[in-house]
Amino acid sequence: MSTYTSVTPEDRRQMLAEIGVTSIEDLFAEIPAALRLDRPLALDAGLSEVEVFQELRALAARNVSTEDELSFLGAGMYDHYIPALVDSIIERSEFLTPYTPYQPEISQGGLQVMFEYQTAISELTGLPVSNASVYEGPSAVAAAGYIAKHTNSRTRFVVSRGVHPHARETLRTMSHGWGMEVVEAPLHDGATELPELDDTVSAVIIQQPNFLGAIEDVPALTAAAHDAGALAICSCDAHSLAILKPPGECGVDIAVGEGQPLGNRLDFGGPSFGFFATTEALIRRIPGRIAGETRDLDGRRGFVLTLQTREQHIRREKATSNICTAQALNALAGVIYLSWLGRRGFVELAELMLKRTAYARERLRAVDGVELVHEHPVFRELAVSLAAPVDRVVERCRRLGINPGLPLGRDYPEHEDALLVAITERRTREDIDRLAEALGGAVAAERPALQETHA
Amino acid sequence: MSTYTSVTPEDRRQMLAEIGVTSIEDLFAEIPAALRLDRPLALDAGLSEVEVFQELRALAARNVSTEDELSFLGAGMYDHYIPALVDSIIERSEFLTPYTPYQPEISQGGLQVMFEYQTAISELTGLPVSNASVYEGPSAVAAAGYIAKHTNSRTRFVVSRGVHPHARETLRTMSHGWGMEVVEAPLHDGATELPELDDTVSAVIIQQPNFLGAIEDVPALTAAAHDAGALAICSCDAHSLAILKPPGECGVDIAVGEGQPLGNRLDFGGPSFGFFATTEALIRRIPGRIAGETRDLDGRRGFVLTLQTREQHIRREKATSNICTAQALNALAGVIYLSWLGRRGFVELAELMLKRTAYARERLRAVDGVELVHEHPVFRELAVSLAAPVDRVVERCRRLGINPGLPLGRDYPEHEDALLVAITERRTREDIDRLAEALGGAVAAERPALQETHA
Amino acid sequence: MIAYTEDQPTIYERSKPGRRAFVAPALDVPDHEVSELVPAALLREHEAKLPEISEPELVRHYNRLSRRNFDLDSGFYPLGSCTMKHNPKLHERVAALPGNAALHPLQDPRRAQGALELMWRLQHALGEIAGLPHVSLQPSAGSHGELAGVLLTRAFHEDHGQQRTKVLTPDTAHGTNPATVTMAGYEVVKVGSDADGNVDLDDLRAKADEEVACLMLTNPSTLGLFDHGIDEIARIVHDVGATLYYDGANLNAIMGISRPGDMGFDIVHFNLHKTFTQPHGGGGPGAGPIAVSDRIEPYLPRPQVVRREETDGSCFYDLDYDRPKSIGRLRGFQGNYGVFVRSYAYIRSLGAEGLREVSETAVLNANYLMARLRREGVLQYLPAAYERLCMHEFVLCGTPMKRELKIRTLDLAKRLLDFGVHPPTVYFPLIVDEAMLVEPTETETKETLDRFAETLAAILREAQEDPEVARGAPYTTPVRRLDEAGAARKPVLRQPL
Amino acid sequence: MIAYTEDQPTIYERSKPGRRAFVAPALDVPDHEVSELVPAALLREHEAKLPEISEPELVRHYNRLSRRNFDLDSGFYPLGSCTMKHNPKLHERVAALPGNAALHPLQDPRRAQGALELMWRLQHALGEIAGLPHVSLQPSAGSHGELAGVLLTRAFHEDHGQQRTKVLTPDTAHGTNPATVTMAGYEVVKVGSDADGNVDLDDLRAKADEEVACLMLTNPSTLGLFDHGIDEIARIVHDVGATLYYDGANLNAIMGISRPGDMGFDIVHFNLHKTFTQPHGGGGPGAGPIAVSDRIEPYLPRPQVVRREETDGSCFYDLDYDRPKSIGRLRGFQGNYGVFVRSYAYIRSLGAEGLREVSETAVLNANYLMARLRREGVLQYLPAAYERLCMHEFVLCGTPMKRELKIRTLDLAKRLLDFGVHPPTVYFPLIVDEAMLVEPTETETKETLDRFAETLAAILREAQEDPEVARGAPYTTPVRRLDEAGAARKPVLRQPL
Numbered sequence A, B: 001m002s003t004y005t006s007v008t009p010e011d012r013r014q015m016l017a018e019i020g021v022t023s024i025e026d027l028f029a030e031i032p033a034a035l036r037l038d039r040p041l042a043l044d045a046g047l048s049e050v051e052v053f054q055e056l057r058a059l060a061a062r063n064v065s066t067e068d069e070l071s072f073l074g075a076g077m078y079d080h081y082i083p084a085l086v087d088s089i090i091e092r093s094e095f096l097t098p099y100t101p102y103q104p105e106i107s108q109g110g111l112q113v114m115f116e117y118q119t120a121i122s123e124l125t126g127l128p129v130s131n132a133s134v135y136e137g138p139s140a141v142a143a144a145g146y147i148a149k150h151t152n153s154r155t156r157f158v159v160s161r162g163v164h165p166h167a168r169e170t171l172r173t174m175s176h177g178w179g180m181e182v183v184e185a186p187l188h189d190g191a192t193e194l195p196e197l198d199d200t201v202s203a204v205i206i207q208q209p210n211f212l213g214a215i216e217d218v219p220a221l222t223a224a225a226h227d228a229g230a231l232a233i234c235s236c237d238a239h240s241l242a243i244l245k246p247p248g249e250c251g252v253d254i255a256v257g258e259g260q261p262l263g264n265r266l267d268f269g270g271p272s273f274g275f276f277a278t279t280e281a282l283i284r285r286i287p288g289r290i291a292g293e294t295r296d297l298d299g300r301r302g303f304v305l306t307l308q309t310r311e312q313h314i315r316r317e318k319a320t321s322n323i324c325t326a327q328a329l330n331a332l333a334g335v336i337y338l339s340w341l342g343r344r345g346f347v348e349l350a351e352l353m354l355k356r357t358a359y360a361r362e363r364l365r366a367v368d369g370v371e372l373v374h375e376h377p378v379f380r381e382l383a384v385s386l387a388a389p390v391d392r393v394v395e396r397c398r399r400l401g402i403n404p405g406l407p408l409g410r411d412y413p414e415h416e417d418a419l420l421v422a423i424t425e426r427r428t429r430e431d432i433d434r435l436a437e438a439l440g441g442a443v444a445a446e447r448p449a450l451q452e453t454h455a
Numbered sequence C, D: 001m002i003a004y005t006e007d008q009p010t011i012y013e014r015s016k017p018g019r020r021a022f023v024a025p026a027l028d029v030p031d032h033e034v035s036e037l038v039p040a041a042l043l044r045e046h047e048a049k050l051p052e053i054s055e056p057e058l059v060r061h062y063n064r065l066s067r068r069n070f071d072l073d074s075g076f077y078p079l080g081s082c083t084m085k086h087n088p089k090l091h092e093r094v095a096a097l098p099g100n101a102a103l104h105p106l107q108d109p110r111r112a113q114g115a116l117e118l119m120w121r122l123q124h125a126l127g128e129i130a131g132l133p134h135v136s137l138q139p140s141a142g143s144h145g146e147l148a149g150v151l152l153t154r155a156f157h158e159d160h161g162q163q164r165t166k167v168l169t170p171d172t173a174h175g176t177n178p179a180t181v182t183m184a185g186y187e188v189v190k191v192g193s194d195a196d197g198n199v200d201l202d203d204l205r206a207k208a209d210e211e212v213a214c215l216m217l218t219n220p221s222t223l224g225l226f227d228h229g230i231d232e233i234a235r236i237v238h239d240v241g242a243t244l245y246y247d248g249a250n251l252n253a254i255m256g257i258s259r260p261g262d263m264g265f266d267i268v269h270f271n272l273h274k275t276f277t278q279p280h281g282g283g284g285p286g287a288g289p290i291a292v293s294d295r296i297e298p299y300l301p302r303p304q305v306v307r308r309e310e311t312d313g314s315c316f317y318d319l320d321y322d323r324p325k326s327i328g329r330l331r332g333f334q335g336n337y338g339v340f341v342r343s344y345a346y347i348r349s350l351g352a353e354g355l356r357e358v359s360e361t362a363v364l365n366a367n368y369l370m371a372r373l374r375r376e377g378v379l380q381y382l383p384a385a386y387e388r389l390c391m392h393e394f395v396l397c398g399t400p401m402k403r404e405l406k407i408r409t410l411d412l413a414k415r416l417l418d419f420g421v422h423p424p425t426v427y428f429p430l431i432v433d434e435a436m437l438v439e440p441t442e443t444e445t446k447e448t449l450d451r452f453a454e455t456l457a458a459i460l461r462e463a464q465e466d467p468e469v470a471r472g473a474p475y476t477t478p479v480r481r482l483d484e485a486g487a488a489r490k491p492v493l494r495q496p497l
Ligand SMILES: Cc1ncc(COP(=O)(O)O)c(C=O)c1O
Pocket: A323, A324, A325, C081, C082, C141, C142, C143, C144, C174, C176, C177, C218, C222, C247, C249, C250, C271, C286, C288
């Protein structure tokens, strides 16, 4: 059994004496005897460090990671390269171990990072105000909805079917508590088609590019929302912000998104961070921590957590959100990553992805039995439908060491044999060619009708 | 192509102007034109970080590491578990990036580490003086020989055949420059048998346990050396010092050893460190950096590099050694590792290895076709001879995911079909049982004579 | 004490046109004008003004900033309610294994068996520790777990045909509790505390009616006290058909000693970033799994990690989406898996015995520190808010200090900064005037506790001589006291570029 | 500036009986008394007094110590002759890949093809950079490479039936050069420098005779100057049948621009921990590969990494032990492979163009800094030792400063510490009085160079006012000037326990 305690048997003796009790048990006298557990917890015995390491290594070895196969999985989290300097900085105990910066005088490092992060997110989104992070992407969508509800006290959210299924479901979970109704706007040929919007609509919620990879006409969608007096909420792919018109310039009131692609590991889904930016008008409704610039007694610049009267520890039941611990370290990774890319690099990387995705689209559509789900412009991801059962195609690809993407059937029954294929800078032209060949071969082998006629 | 420079094109323009030249080429005017390379270096074009990472990952994947097979390789470097805190500390840039501490006021961290390290090595070896590290084990043996030569101006080293073959060869390489003769003392039944020693013998050099794993009678060997007026030099296995009589108490004048097992990676053989400890008598002959305690102007304790008049930068051709850059970071890993083990843990770990090795010896000797090379007590390693061609046995084991140890034939032709098998705390009883079974099966399958008679 | 006391420019102030760290991989596909691929109207016209900086400067910038942070690996951090215990380095190593760190969340469960098994085992362990059999790992932090818990309560009542409207929270509750109640669409009703720091049972009885959906309780409470009336509280709450919610922020006091489930709680959240060693990261990430009783189980978030039997009797682990009564998702994917790895490694390292030792030592350290403060005379100026054995933390009340020494708890806290100690939590819980909530945790040495007691005593002596010293503190930190009011009045939330 | 200015106890002073971090895995084999397994006479009687400490305290101890170090990732480090360039973080990542870090050195070459191929490619790249075709990676550092080089020289001469006795080293040579000569069993003969900082050709001619085995030269020299007479030097040395050895510590100035092999050198060592970014680690590890000409090749250390052809035409990489004329081994195994990985990654990242850009920028930065110092008036007190274009570094001479301002170069260096800058190398090379050797490296920004120039100027102005300030410096460091003489007089080299 390992131990991280620092009290020796002799210490313990002295400490009990100082307290004036004779045993450790005495310290728990305040717990009613009937509530004291009269047996050890039914857990395996503790292990030494080397044993725990071996066990966890063995478990991890039973996962097929993006290092083990050529993976085209995306759908919200992406296998981007994380520069080594991100790891080396965020592993510094000075960033890794402190609590939320409640004592600003000894937390200037973390607070300045938040300020720099907010600046970056504001630049990316074209919106003036960013908080210091929320949990992650899908719950950020719901958090944005919560603001809308409080801003205009209307009763319905209109959410595009192009918004990530997890975000839609999270919104629904939360909306139930708030007594809000969630209405889905369908996709037409892969792009959002808004229904008639009336004055019950609190917010219109869209995603850019949408879940099927299509670049939406965000300005048109936000205009429609605003015409109905609703807020426009957009969940944005972070990298796409390098080349797509920023939400702030498209009329979006609240831009949110998943931060994982910005320097955070896949980690089987978390921890990552959600970004959250909005207009000046909504500044006092924003959830979570915000760092602000100020001066110290000597007039030197410093940073503090600010606008805290929004927050739970001050405002309690009247707070704009219940969030407390958020994702500071992940947001730090985000701002380091963005600074590493830099002004030009951010664009260059996005353009590389755009061009590779365009290549992939042409390459895949040329494969017999593979069709595009839609013809809208795409940035980093595309949906293709297959002329064969998707699960069997996937299985065949895997045998070649390729994970061809996410089968869409569970979330989009209308695209039963479709795949969502994601491209990052780690997927080269050669990789895309391998995918095309594998898919072609697998579809040919699994294509039921054709197989028969050809046979 | 990556770049780590920080000069922008505009900077360059301004800088050239400040210097008063018009082009970068002008700066190289002092190099005779005929010596200026008139073509680019014939190297592959530079790559981006992600590309370099992918390429190096692909190379690394072509190595079979101790994470990939059950390895019983040892023979000087051992697959010990390195606690995670070692990595997390030595990766701190404050330890990773500074130069040798030439400015003690801003290097107290590194200097105190050296002082702590020297204390630990002195405790382990039972010798009062340790330096702050030398390159690694085998060259440390030669460095010790160099001291002996200068101390008594004699002309021959007697080195046990039980000393690591790399150390013996390094000693020979260096001795040639010094005009010293190297004489080998044979092993008898696995233990060192010294020849008659006369007054030409500068030092007797032994290893504990010796290369075949045998625990030598060090006190007897050092006594013989001293009787002939020679110095006694012993290369020690670091972990064995937890339970074996320390060299200082055995009469050893200079104790050296390979530091890798103390918290350093295998790294295909380096970098690691060599430890080097000796008596007060030899203090001013010791090679390399030494940290010493002192006081600052205000009377506060501090540490400095000391006894520098031994060293090349002061004494130049009269220096006791030419060593400059040594292995500070590796020695830091060593002292963290030792502190992690702690006073009791160091012994507990050594005892665990001792008992597992004893178990392995019993388990292997019971295997048909496997015999012990010697019957001396062993600590962490044992030599067994096989009744079948060792290379073919090894090949069979590998197919079962087992690397059964080092074939001894290259270094010890007298043990042609023998294997040196190393045990660490990472090799469990179950692993040893697997080895025994694999060896048994492989020997049975490859045993030429028996095969025929049985067939 | 901390380095880099000179002002540090921001990363934007270090930017210079033409510098770069990143280099893009070569274009290996046909080139196109961007506007051929995306309609011009949807394209960005101006680049985001990210910094332009080389790798060496980027590294230095964040390295220097890091030195302007106080951290747990450098000093004592007795921040009450936050359980600033040592974060074992092993955990970072195992979390970083590619099989964990590079595992895509949408990988087929059949190809993520190690991860799912780890989650399943963690669920099991947390359930055993809480004494409640069903666990969802999904919530991202404590307050997210609270929200899950209250939404589960709602689902439970609605499933039983009830529309309740109120949730009770004690006046000692952490701010997230009432904030959560509002976010889940309930009204907050505050319950008072009695003179001993327990829930005021009379007030509870008066407020517990059929409109009440839930009581959210922290036990040991935020006062560091185990509620004497816990049995009775459970009875009252259950008698009106409400659920009992356990805020697990203080679980570090009772692991292996007493279990919320056995106390009658229906729902518990864990703060893996407190009790189970996930490093705090300067404000996250964390994870807030919940454990629930049988009657709450049907409503747990989706998907659940389950173990299924194959036809051949072997097992595999899967994600179960087929949960018709589920409240649904609370976030994307399967929760903060990276945090789960660390917490699982912790539980695996310690085992039952080790976890109990944790709680025993945490409580020992807290009571010892209180005793030492008494001996140093500190309690004379900052008496314990309640004269009882504390659990893993305790609250001091700075009122006498303020009156007699003319320094506030805030001043004391700020002066501690000059001694290289992170101050305890101050001004919380709200019901104690000039409160200071001290949580030493089990990983600290007796020597550290002794030094802390002596330091507090020294500061009080200093204040007897001259209270201005503390009132002007800190002096040795990278910046001195900051104008927080000014920051809020005219918020500067980003750098103008 | 750096943190933790309060004294830090040693790890032994933090020890307390009964504390521990390590826990041994359970004994899974039959237990025995230790004395049953090892004769009692060979057993240790008293435990080594290693510290007893818990993991949290162990981490804190070394973390705090780390903050008492100045490092390259925090500030400017223009330490002449040491090439303190940025250490890319990628290199640590690739070195740590298990296929590298956990590769046993005695693994069968057939199962270590990635490592051997990497070494082979690195050999090739280093050979191309040096302009010499054959490379051994074995030496552990620069001075180890020097030793290899001089032993190769010996082997070469002996193989040609010659017993030479002397090796020439210029008076500007680094101390390792003459020390190496002695260790290799030769006599050192010092060659003077001329007024321009070049090797004094007359002196060289006078000393170059048939007894001379080798001339060891650094070019650019330790003065930061490219030797104008390099052609003539090579001729003189070769004419007497001696070898020409290149100390590669200053290779950072000329990569892709000029090659030692083309200058006539027979043997070159590289400091991978200077030019090729291996972090210095506070005094190692490094690596000192050597590149040699055809005539030296037969004597290279054993084993060599080679590429062999299979019968089917494919290639594999192997360790070649069959080198009958080899000088033998210089150390265990195959050299500092972990260093090779980092340096190979560096070369692979930069390519030919990038390496040339490195040298161009290194030389640009040095000349710019010298120009800036001139503009700031610094050269008035510390003139450049030689009025020439410098290469990647330059030497200033503090004599006028000492005379006029009454402060020594040492004082200037110590005062720099208070400004958060690592001082340049001082009192080396020996031939310049009050020398200060400044090497900015290519990874620094113009702003950093500007600030450094201004800081030096400010210190000199301060000294004009009051030289005592510099003479008493530093003031802001964890300790002030230390009694080095006392330390050497009564050495305390370990803690008594
Ligand atoms: C008592 C209590 N409850 C709830 C929380 C909220 O937890 P989290 O920050 O993980 O959301 C905290 C955190 O400080 C707490 O102390």
